[in-house]
Amino acid sequence: MILQPGCRFVVAPHFHMPADWPRRLLLGAGAEGARGSVLPVPAWRAPTAEELALLVWNSAEPPPPERLEACVCLFQIPGHLRATWWNLLEQAAEELGNGRLPGFERFVEQVAEFLAFKGLPVPEGAQCDAVVRNPGQGSVHEGPPANWAEPRALEPWGGINLGDEQTSVVLINLLRRQLEAELQRQFPNQPTPEAMGELVGQFFRACSDYPMVRLLLRPGEGYRLPPGGLVLDGYSGDKHGPEVLLLISSA
Amino acid sequence: MLAGPPDAPGPLELLVLQPTPFCNLDCSYCYLPDRQSTRRMSPDTLEQAFRWVFGSGLAREPFTLLWHAGEPLVLPVSFYETAADLLQRHNVANVPVLQSFQTNATLLDSEWCGFLRRPDVHLGVSVDGPDFLHDRHRRTRQGRGTLDRVLRGIQLLHEYGVPFQVITVLTDDALDYPDELFDFYQANGIRSVGFNVEEIEGPHTTSSLQRAGTPERFRRFLTRLLSLARSADPPLLVREFETSAAVLLGARRYGPGVRTQENKPWAIVNVDCEGQFSTYSPELLGVASPTHGSFTLGNVATDPLEAVLASARFRRLEEEIGHGVEMCRESCAYYRFCGGGPPANKYFENKTFISTETLFCRLHKQVCLDVTLAVLEQETRTAGTAPPPQPERGRV
Numbered sequence: 001m002i003l004q005p006g007c008r009f010v011v012a013p014h015f016h017m018p019a020d021w022p023r024r025l026l027l028g029a030g031a032e033g034a035r036g037s038v039l040p041v042p043a044w045r046a047p048t049a050e051e052l053a054l055l056v057w058n059s060a061e062p063p064p065p066e067r068l069e070a071c072v073c074l075f076q077i078p079g080h081l082r083a084t085w086w087n088l089l090e091q092a093a094e095e096l097g098n099g100r101l102p103g104f105e106r107f108v109e110q111v112a113e114f115l116a117f118k119g120l121p122v123p124e125g126a127q128c129d130a131v132v133r134n135p136g137q138g139s140v141h142e143g144p145p146a147n148w149a150e151p152r153a154l155e156p157w158g159g160i161n162l163g164d165e166q167t168s169v170v171l172i173n174l175l176r177r178q179l180e181a182e183l184q185r186q187f188p189n190q191p192t193p194e195a196m197g198e199l200v201g202q203f204f205r206a207c208s209d210y211p212m213v214r215l216l217l218r219p220g221e222g223y224r225l226p227p228g229g230l231v232l233d234g235y236s237g238d239k240h241g242p243e244v245l246l247l248i249s250s251a
Numbered sequence: 252m253l254a255g256p257p258d259a260p261g262p263l264e265l266l267v268l269q270p271t272p273f274c275n276l277d278c279s280y281c282y283l284p285d286r287q288s289t290r291r292m293s294p295d296t297l298e299q300a301f302r303w304v305f306g307s308g309l310a311r312e313p314f315t316l317l318w319h320a321g322e323p324l325v326l327p328v329s330f331y332e333t334a335a336d337l338l339q340r341h342n343v344a345n346v347p348v349l350q351s352f353q354t355n356a357t358l359l360d361s362e363w364c365g366f367l368r369r370p371d372v373h374l375g376v377s378v379d380g381p382d383f384l385h386d387r388h389r390r391t392r393q394g395r396g397t398l399d400r401v402l403r404g405i406q407l408l409h410e411y412g413v414p415f416q417v418i419t420v421l422t423d424d425a426l427d428y429p430d431e432l433f434d435f436y437q438a439n440g441i442r443s444v445g446f447n448v449e450e451i452e453g454p455h456t457t458s459s460l461q462r463a464g465t466p467e468r469f470r471r472f473l474t475r476l477l478s479l480a481r482s483a484d485p486p487l488l489v490r491e492f493e494t495s496a497a498v499l500l501g502a503r504r505y506g507p508g509v510r511t512q513e514n515k516p517w518a519i520v521n522v523d524c525e526g527q528f529s530t531y532s533p534e535l536l537g538v539a540s541p542t543h544g545s546f547t548l549g550n551v552a553t554d555p556l557e558a559v560l561a562s563a564r565f566r567r568l569e570e571e572i573g574h575g576v577e578m579c580r581e582s583c584a585y586y587r588f589c590g591g592g593p594p595a596n597k598y599f600e601n602k603t604f605i606s607t608e609t610l611f612c613r614l615h616k617q618v619c620l621d622v623t624l625a626v627l628e629q630e631t632r633t634a635g636t637a638p639p640p641q642p643e644r645g646r647v
Contacts, residue, residue: 016431
């Protein structure tokens with residue numbers, strides 16, 4: 001199955017950063033199931049010009065607000081916030097063993113204040129989790145079965161690479177209604193699953209070769225998803241050191 | 252301190268000498284009409300300027316000698332060494348004089364750094380932040396960005412231990428980037444910054460800050476920047492906060508008979524490279540008006556202060572500028588803390604000195620005072636309170 005038009009990627013307004021989309025976006029060869037999870041096939045390639053045109057907001061002008069809302073917005077936190085994060089870890093080194101990180105709440109507030117100033121407000125009551133993973137781990141989501149096969153109580157809003165190494169997330173560039181439409185097209189006589197996890201599972205069974213999109217995130221870079229979220233997960237397959245993602249979810 | 256008669260003009264607070272109108276850059280917002288001219292102030296003119304200043308009776312209290320407009324470092328160090336000798340020769344009463352240079356830093360070298368390390372010299376560097384802000388406006392005549400050269404200059408200043416402050420011109424696009432500016436200052440060892448808003452002056456007849464909504468955007472920018480600056484270790488000094496806090500906390504208030512440097516006659520004397528001089532806002536020097544003619548009031552070689560004070564041109568200027576200050580006093584809630592808008596801004600924006608509010612007033616005075624007051628109130632409220640307990644999971 002070839003890449004379908006879906007949500008587009010754009011650098012969020014009021015941010016100045018190199019988009020470099022042809023290098024930042026990679027396409028996979030589909031996904032495979034593993035213990036209830038769906039994992040991307042690790043055969044990444046650069047998108048063709050036609051595929052890139054489907055993935056990226058191409059106009060020199062930023063999207064109007066209603067179109068922007070439906071985009072995956074790329075952003076970058078400033079150096080002083082990254083420094084705050086690392087200072088926090090350094091100061092808390094002795095206490096990390098018990099799973100607590102003193103100062104994390106204030107750090108999260110600072111990130112939210114920054115994003116609010118930039119016009120990317122984090123939803124009120126949002127939950128922020130720092131997720132640290134070793135290289136090669138499959139999913140950033142908690143609890144078995146990991147990954148998208150289960151509905152989640154929290155809706156992902158976005159994430160930030162707090163590590164000092166490039167990392168990635170992988171996603172399907174289609175909104176829920178587009179996943180439903182594709183299943184309807186293929187199986188017109190079957191009811192569409194209501195649970196997101198079931199819907200995603202069925203989509204991958206039916207479209208196992210659908211090219212997943214891999215978004216590279218340099219240190220300090222983050223993404224904001226469209227409302228309703230996207231099917232998305234972390235990807236640390238080719239990293240050398242631990243991955244540190246700040247995941248932001250709306251309750 | 253030298254005492255003058257109670258009604259004596261001055262005292263001089265700022266002497267602006269323009270050793271050349273030439274600037275090696277061609278910034279998009281520059282107000283200097285003549286910045287491509289390579290004329291230079293001769294040693295004779297320089298000596299006449301000092302003779303005029305110290306002979307006028309204006310130099311009764313410590314003042315600042317500012318080398319400014321165009322780029323002062325276009326001239327060799329030897330010019331300023333000669334100037335220092337001449338200054339000393341004519342300053343027979345030993346009035347303390349602080350020399351100040353405002354430079355784009357692109358011409359700094361080891362010789363300059365050696366000179367600028369002198370204790371009676373203050374240095375201001377003009378830099379607008381990271382490349383996507385700085386290089387958009389501060390370019391060469393060939394249109395090339397200049398940040399790389401500025402940062403090399405700043406690096407040299409650090410290597411030679413030359414203290415400096417920074418002036419950043421804020422244009423509309425900069426108002427979205429307080430965090431990026433703060434990062435830039437931190438990364439380059441900049442500890443003190445002043446923000447000039449892009450003003451409408453001289454040939455620069457429009458400003459990107461004229462757009463609707465700018466005061467609110469500037470308010471948000473300054474609030475955010477100050478929050479970062481004041482929580483930094485060491486704090487980043489922001490001139491707008493320091494000066495606004497000084498007036499709000501009562502260090503200085505304005506009222507009848509108390510005017511600002513720019514609207515008080517002879518508090519500032521501006522001298523160009525030919526020896527032509529003016530008073531009030533430095534930006535008026537070299538500008539002509541259809542109604543006033545040139546704002547130049549005389550030449551240091553030929554026109555003593557007494558003659559200028561008696562001239563119809565000066566008296567008309569003073570009457571109109573004084574009238575404008577009175578209008579500010581009667582109509583503006585910020586007057587006690589501001590002292591009246593700068594005459595140059597009134598003239599260039601409102602086309603008359605007999606007027607009140609300008610873009611500069613709304614942004615650089617009103618917003619700065621409002622934000623500073625809010626910060627002071629907030630800091631007073633939170634002083635002494637302990638931070639809340641810090642769980643590992645954050646909710647916002």
